[in-house]
Amino acid sequence: MWLPISLNRPLVWVALAALPACIWLTDAMLRMVAVSLVIFGLWDVWRQVRQQRQRYRLSQSAINLASDAIVVCDADNRVMAVNPAFTEITGYNSQEIVGRKLETLAAPRHDKAFYQNFWSTLKATGCWEGEMWNRRKHGDEYPEWLKVRAITDKQGNISHFISLFTDISVQKAREHDLRRIGYEDPLTGLPNRRRLHDLMTSRLRHLRAGESLDIALIDIDGLKSVNDSLGVEQGDRLLARFAQRLAGYVAGSVVGRLGGDEFMVIRTTTFDDHDPWIASLREHMCRPFEVSDHLLRLGITIGSCRAPEDGCDSGVLFQRLESALYSAKRLGRNHSLRFRPALDKQDNPQLALVSDLRAALISGDQLELHYQTQHHPGTGELLGMEALLRWRHPLDGMISPGDFIPLAERHGLMAELGSWVIEKACAQQAHWQHGGMPKLIVWINISALQLFQGDLETQLNTCLKRYQLKPSQIGLELTESVLLDERAGDMGPRLKALSDQGYAIAIDDFGTGYSSLGYLKRLPVDKIKLDRAFIRELPNSKADAAIVKAVLAMAAGMGLEVVAEGVETLEQCLFLVNAGCTIVQGFYFARPLPAAELEQRWAPPLLAAAAV
Numbered sequence: 001m002w003l004p005i006s007l008n009r010p011l012v013w014v015a016l017a018a019l020p021a022c023i024w025l026t027d028a029m030l031r032m033v034a035v036s037l038v039i040f041g042l043w044d045v046w047r048q049v050r051q052q053r054q055r056y057r058l059s060q061s062a063i064n065l066a067s068d069a070i071v072v073c074d075a076d077n078r079v080m081a082v083n084p085a086f087t088e089i090t091g092y093n094s095q096e097i098v099g100r101k102l103e104t105l106a107a108p109r110h111d112k113a114f115y116q117n118f119w120s121t122l123k124a125t126g127c128w129e130g131e132m133w134n135r136r137k138h139g140d141e142y143p144e145w146l147k148v149r150a151i152t153d154k155q156g157n158i159s160h161f162i163s164l165f166t167d168i169s170v171q172k173a174r175e176h177d178l179r180r181i182g183y184e185d186p187l188t189g190l191p192n193r194r195r196l197h198d199l200m201t202s203r204l205r206h207l208r209a210g211e212s213l214d215i216a217l218i219d220i221d222g223l224k225s226v227n228d229s230l231g232v233e234q235g236d237r238l239l240a241r242f243a244q245r246l247a248g249y250v251a252g253s254v255v256g257r258l259g260g261d262e263f264m265v266i267r268t269t270t271f272d273d274h275d276p277w278i279a280s281l282r283e284h285m286c287r288p289f290e291v292s293d294h295l296l297r298l299g300i301t302i303g304s305c306r307a308p309e310d311g312c313d314s315g316v317l318f319q320r321l322e323s324a325l326y327s328a329k330r331l332g333r334n335h336s337l338r339f340r341p342a343l344d345k346q347d348n349p350q351l352a353l354v355s356d357l358r359a360a361l362i363s364g365d366q367l368e369l370h371y372q373t374q375h376h377p378g379t380g381e382l383l384g385m386e387a388l389l390r391w392r393h394p395l396d397g398m399i400s401p402g403d404f405i406p407l408a409e410r411h412g413l414m415a416e417l418g419s420w421v422i423e424k425a426c427a428q429q430a431h432w433q434h435g436g437m438p439k440l441i442v443w444i445n446i447s448a449l450q451l452f453q454g455d456l457e458t459q460l461n462t463c464l465k466r467y468q469l470k471p472s473q474i475g476l477e478l479t480e481s482v483l484l485d486e487r488a489g490d491m492g493p494r495l496k497a498l499s500d501q502g503y504a505i506a507i508d509d510f511g512t513g514y515s516s517l518g519y520l521k522r523l524p525v526d527k528i529k530l531d532r533a534f535i536r537e538l539p540n541s542k543a544d545a546a547i548v549k550a551v552l553a554m555a556a557g558m559g560l561e562v563v564a565e566g567v568e569t570l571e572q573c574l575f576l577v578n579a580g581c582t583i584v585q586g587f588y589f590a591r592p593l594p595a596a597e598l599e600q601r602w603a604p605p606l607l608a609a610a611a612v
């Protein structure tokens with residue numbers, strides 16, 4: 001290695017000047033001085049050489065230690081030197097690569113234009129930085145982040161290129177994984193909900209004249225029982241098989257998984273055969289699956305729609321599919337239901353009602369909560385109250401929740417409506433608690449859609465904080481269908497968390513749903529509300545009398561309380577007292593009433609006066 005020695009140091013010049021003097025000077029003394037000067041000069045040169053060597057060794061160590069590959073090439077881009085990181089990344093050692101052109105490493109991923117641009121930028125600006133794909137000695141291609149500098153001589157001609165690069169294949173793989181996580185369902189490899197939205201939007205945008213989209217939202221019935229009986233691993237295997245079969249059957253269509261046991265199929269078609277298509281999907285997907293030596297025959301529920309007839313926006317279509325699926329589930333499982341286009345027609349009174357309900361939610365002053373009290377059937381003692389939603393329509397008068405709640409559920413308004421109820425019920429409970437009304441639980445009805453479209457838990461906790469209430473002052477009524485709706489996820493842990501916080505939990509309309517007594521054992525339920533269908537014909541109906549007694553006995557055995565709903569007569573009341581029922585709710589004691597009327601009846605005179 002050539003080591004430049006600096007000549008603009010005075011000692012060197014003095015030594016050079018003293019050198020002839022050592023020979024020609026006759027005076028011994030002066031000669032000695034000249035020799036000393038020469039020795040000094042030589043010592044300085046030696047010191048410089050040592051320092052340069054040390055500097056060279058240090059920079060060589062730094063280059064060797066660098067984790068970036070470093071390559072020095074000549075003006076023809078032939079490799080002159082490489083560092084160990086280069087060997088580590090590319091697999092070529094110094095002997096193998098020195099003298100070869102650096103292009104040897106290029107992977108055939110970039111086109112001619114890319115390299116043209118690379119060279120023209122490098123020559124014009126003296127540097128280039130960016131991502132480039134190269135090939136290792138063993139053939140695999142990898143991406144690198146490359147920085148190249150052109151080194152010029154005194155005349156300004158390029159004499160060398162110095163390149164630094166790092167292997168970014170790990171980062172790229174991670175980026176790819178992240179992209180996949182964002183858009184792909186990890187279990188089945190199918191597009192996830194987000195990606196399905198994009199794909200639906202893109203298919204809608206590319207629809208040509210005469211083409212339609214058939215869209216099916218498919219829900220596997222009873223996946224939960226497969227998980228419970230065969231284990232989650234087998235449940236996952238079943239989902240993967242289901243996905244495979246579905247994707248194979250509708251090749252060319254978009255197939256995705258929205259989560260849990262919900263799948264979606266989107267096909268572009270020129271045929272008007274929506275219903276036969278759904279029937280064929282059902283027929284194919286209901287054939288048995290073999291999972292760990294079991295032949296499983298699945299039930300599936302399908303909500304479907306067709307674009308552009310049922311909507312041209314993916315958000316609207318998703319909502320309509322969910323509504324159709326939800327309604328299909330209400331019919332009992334294993335049904336298919338197409339979103340009814342009639343709902344979309346402007347002259348449809350139901351649609352007008354939906355838009356009125358939207359307006360009512362915004363203004364808030366048409367909605368009210370009424371409260372129905374619960375009593376001991378023998379003593380009449382006040383034991384609790386249920387908040388029941390009322391809509392005072394400006395033209396149509398009072399509309400029953402039985403009419404507008406299913407509408408809100410179908411049209412995506414339930415989460416909002418539900419939060420309105422929670423907010424108002426908590427505010428009312430706070431007012432009562434701080435105002436001296438009897439300390440009772442206020443029970444709130446919760447729709448399934450609040451559980452999977454809204455964040456019920458956060459909403460409840462925020463309201464409690466706002467109104468300084470304790471969870472034990474609020475009760476949640478859920479119907480059996482909510483507990484079994486797999487779209488809400490496994491309700492067990494969610495209910496347990498709510499119950500652990502102190503919320504009381506009741507099963508509403510018990511006996512009308514898909515009564516599965518198993519969940520009563522599994523879930524942290526405090527009360528069951530026996531539906532009024534079993535009370536109506538008491539005490540005359542022998543069958544109802546037997547059912548009521550059996551439910552009361554079972555509940556007593558499990559430590560649960562029973563509320564009999566819809567008690568209208570003294571006879572019903574007496575029967576229930578004799579059967580051991582301790583809580584009733586019904587017109588016999590009270591109809592649902594506005595809060596102010598309730599206060600007049602039950603509050604101490606001060607609060608009632610304040611309310612007036």
Ligand code: C2E
Binds near residue numbers: 389477566585587
């Ligand atoms: P539910 O939760 O079972 O409420 C009891 C229903 O029975 C109420 O009807 C109540 O007025 C009625 N009822 C009470 N006692 C008697 C009686 O002695 N005889 C008869 N014939 N009926 C009686 P309402 O207020 O029309 O509510 C109907 C359903 O609407 C409720 O049934 C509940 O499922 C739903 N609902 C009401 N408010 C809300 C709410 O805020 N959120 C949700 N998600 N659902 C609600």
Ligand code: MG
Binds near residue numbers: 445508
């Ligand atoms: Mg209720």
Ligand code: MG
Binds near residue numbers: 509565
């Ligand atoms: Mg009920």
